[in-house]
Amino acid sequence: MKIVCETCGAPLKYYDTVSRIVRTKGHITIHVPVQRLKCPMCGCIHRNLPDYIYPYKQYEAEIIDGVVEGFITCDTIGFEDYPCEMTMFRWRSENL
Template sequence: MAIKENAVCSDCRVPLKYYDSVLRIIRTKGRKTRQIKIQRFRCSHCGCIHRNLPDDVFPYKQYEAEIIRGVLEGFITPETIGYEDYPCEMTMIRWKSQKTQLLL
């Protein structure tokens, strides 16, 4: 996993330094899970930790980006069949209310 180009602190705009790696469990369709490694970077100015997320994973979300996109775009609803592990309706509502942040 490569460092994002020009990774800078979103507050200070200074380049980030490698800090460590953490494992995260991602829940996918069909009740499977997979582990991904996420690199964390530290801002040398304010000291806050930033995660370098792969493109298909949203921060702090346990569902695949595909499902989140489906919900946000409206083709996955609580009535959709085929996503055994689809999010509950409250989760979908929360995603929609956070849509702007999720897509940043």
């Protein structure tokens, strides 16, 4: 799969790999390697995020889906104290 720049459409070149912190169920923090790609034309840095991480979200995609689809609420066992109600409300309104 060839990844191209969203701005100018040039093929991106591998730049470096950074560590991204993701909080998972049970408050476990994991570090996920994320490749960064650089556009040789305009110099933009793009992150090649794995599918299971939504951009700029600190929670697992699975949890976000559960909240949006209504499986996970504040009363769900194991998720009682997190994510907080306001965060869930924001996700739902973003994904309607």
